[in-house]
Amino acid sequence: MAAPSIQLNVRSIKAPFNLKPVPKQYPKLTRISCAAAAATKPPTRYSITLLPGDGIGPEIVSVTKEVLNLAGSLEGVEFNFQEMPMGGAALDLTGVPLPEETLSAARKADAVLLGAIGGYKWDKNEKQLKPETGLLQLREGLKVFANLRPATVLPQLVDSSTLKKEVAEGVDLMVVRELTGGIYFGKPRGFGTNEKGEEIGFNTEVYAAHEIDRIARVAFEIARKRGGKLCSVDKANVLEASMFWRKRVTALASEYPDVELSHMYVDNAAMQLVRYPKQFDTIVTNNIFGDILSDEASMITGSIGMLPSASLGESGPGVFEPIHGSAPDIAGQDKANPLATILSAAMLLKYGLGESDAAKRIEDAVLDTLNRGFRTGDIYSAGNKLVGCKEMGEEVLKSVDSAVPAAI
Numbered sequence: 001m002a003a004p005s006i007q008l009n010v011r012s013i014k015a016p017f018n019l020k021p022v023p024k025q026y027p028k029l030t031r032i033s034c035a036a037a038a039a040t041k042p043p044t045r046y047s048i049t050l051l052p053g054d055g056i057g058p059e060i061v062s063v064t065k066e067v068l069n070l071a072g073s074l075e076g077v078e079f080n081f082q083e084m085p086m087g088g089a090a091l092d093l094t095g096v097p098l099p100e101e102t103l104s105a106a107r108k109a110d111a112v113l114l115g116a117i118g119g120y121k122w123d124k125n126e127k128q129l130k131p132e133t134g135l136l137q138l139r140e141g142l143k144v145f146a147n148l149r150p151a152t153v154l155p156q157l158v159d160s161s162t163l164k165k166e167v168a169e170g171v172d173l174m175v176v177r178e179l180t181g182g183i184y185f186g187k188p189r190g191f192g193t194n195e196k197g198e199e200i201g202f203n204t205e206v207y208a209a210h211e212i213d214r215i216a217r218v219a220f221e222i223a224r225k226r227g228g229k230l231c232s233v234d235k236a237n238v239l240e241a242s243m244f245w246r247k248r249v250t251a252l253a254s255e256y257p258d259v260e261l262s263h264m265y266v267d268n269a270a271m272q273l274v275r276y277p278k279q280f281d282t283i284v285t286n287n288i289f290g291d292i293l294s295d296e297a298s299m300i301t302g303s304i305g306m307l308p309s310a311s312l313g314e315s316g317p318g319v320f321e322p323i324h325g326s327a328p329d330i331a332g333q334d335k336a337n338p339l340a341t342i343l344s345a346a347m348l349l350k351y352g353l354g355e356s357d358a359a360k361r362i363e364d365a366v367l368d369t370l371n372r373g374f375r376t377g378d379i380y381s382a383g384n385k386l387v388g389c390k391e392m393g394e395e396v397l398k399s400v401d402s403a404v405p406a407a408i
C-alpha cells in the first residue's frame with residue numbers, strides 16, 4: 001500500500017505544506033471498541049522494511065517490532081515486515097554495506113525502521129566498505145533530506161540528565177537537520193598534496209538555494225506547530241555557505257509571520273544548549289552542525305538511548321531510527337535501551353503513515369513504563385527497577401496492552 005500523503009513532503013512543502021499528522025480513518029476508540037472495529041473493518045496494511053544492522057541493532061529492532069505489531073493491532077493496523085541486511089551485517093553477507101536488494105526493498109516499503117550500523121570489526125575498512133557509507137547511501141537513495149530529532153526531558157528522567165535539574169527540566173526542543181547536503185556530500189573532497197607537497201585531506205561545504213529552502217520550510221512548519229520559535233544555526237561570520245544559508249532562511253520568514261525567527265552562530269548554540277536549553281523550541285541547521293548539536297541535545301535528556309529520529313523526503317518512505325549508534329561495547333548483552341527505537345516507531349506511525357492513534361499508544365506506553373519504574377542501565381537511578389532490553393520491551397508491551405493513559 002502506498003504511504004498516505006504526509007506532512008513532510010516537498011510537493012506539499014510548497015503549498016499547502018502541513019505538518020499535522022495525517023488523520024487516520026479510525027476514530028479514537030477504547031481497546032474493546034477497537035477490537036470491534038477491527039472485526040468489522042478490514043485492517044489497514046503497511047509494508048515496513050526492517051534494517052536491524054549491527055551491534056545492538058538486532059536486539060532493539062526485534063523488541064520494537066513486537067511493540068509495533070501490538071499497537072497496530074489495537075488500532076486496526078497490520079504490518080508486513082521485510083528484514084534486510086545493511087551495514088556490517090550486509091558487508092559480511094554480500095561484500096557491500098547497502099546491497100541493491102536492500103535499497104530496492106526500502107524504496108518499495110511504506111516506511112523503513114533502522115536499528116544501527118557499525119562496529120569495531122569494520123572500522124579499518126576502506127571508505128566504500130564501511131558500514132557508515134551504507135547509511136549515507138540509504139539516505140541519499142531514499143532522498144530523505146529532513147532529519148527530525150526531538151529532545152525532550154521527561155520528568156521521570158530529569159535526574160538522568162548531566163545538567164542541573166533546574167536547567168534540564170522542561171526542555172522540549174526539536175532539531176531539524178539537513179541530511180543530504182553540505183560537507184558530508186560536497187565535492188571536491190578527498191586526499192591530495194598542497195602546493196608545498198604536503199599531504200592534505202579536504203571536503204567542501206556547499207548548499208544550493210533549493211536545498212536550504214526546502215529544509216527551512218520544513219522547520220518553519222514544525223515551529224509553527226510547536227512553540228512558534230525557530231532558531232537557524234550557522235557560522236555566517238566565517239563561512240560563505242552559512243552566509244547564503246542565513247540569507248535564504250531570512251527571505252522565507254515573511255511567509256511565516258506567526259513564527260519568530262532568530263539566528264545563532266553554531267559555537268554559541270553549542271554553549272547555549274548547556275547553559276539555558278529551555279530557550280530553544282525548534283532549531284534548523286545544516287548537516288554537520290545538526291549532527292553535533294543533536295547529539296549534544298540528547299545528553300540533556302539523560303541518555304542517547306532515549307532519542308528517536310525521523311528522516312523524510314519529498315515522497316516515498318521515510319527512515320526512522322534511534323539517534324544512537326550500534327553500541328558495540330554492550331552489544332549482545334541484553335543491556336541496550338530499546339526506547340529510542342520504540343519511540344522511532346511512534347514517529348514512523350505518526351509522520352510516516354499518519355497513524356497518530358497507534359503512535360500515541362506507543363508514546364503513552366513508554367511514559368507508563370517509566371512511571372512504573374523500569375529502567376535500563378543507561379537511565380537507571382536508585383530506587384528504580386533495573387531491566388535489560390528484552391524485559392524493557394515486555395514492560396512496554398504490557399503498557400501498550402493496558403491502554404491506560406500515562407500521567408506525565
Ligand SMILES: NC(=O)c1ccc[n+]([C@@H]2O[C@H](COP(=O)([O-])OP(=O)(O)OC[C@H]3O[C@@H](n4cnc5c(N)ncnc54)[C@H](O)[C@@H]3O)[C@@H](O)[C@H]2O)c1
Binds near residue numbers: 116306321327328337
Ligand atoms: N545511525 C547509526 O547507525 C550510527 C550512529 C552513530 C554511530 N554509529 C556507529 O556506531 C558505532 C559505535 O559508535 P559510538 O560508540 O560512537 O556511538 P554509540 O551511540 O553506538 O555509543 C555511544 C555510547 O552510548 C551507549 N549507548 C548507545 N546507544 C545505547 C542504548 N540504546 N542503550 C544504552 N546505551 C547506549 C553506548 O554503549 C556507548 O557507551 C560506530 O561504528 C559508529 O560509526 C552508527
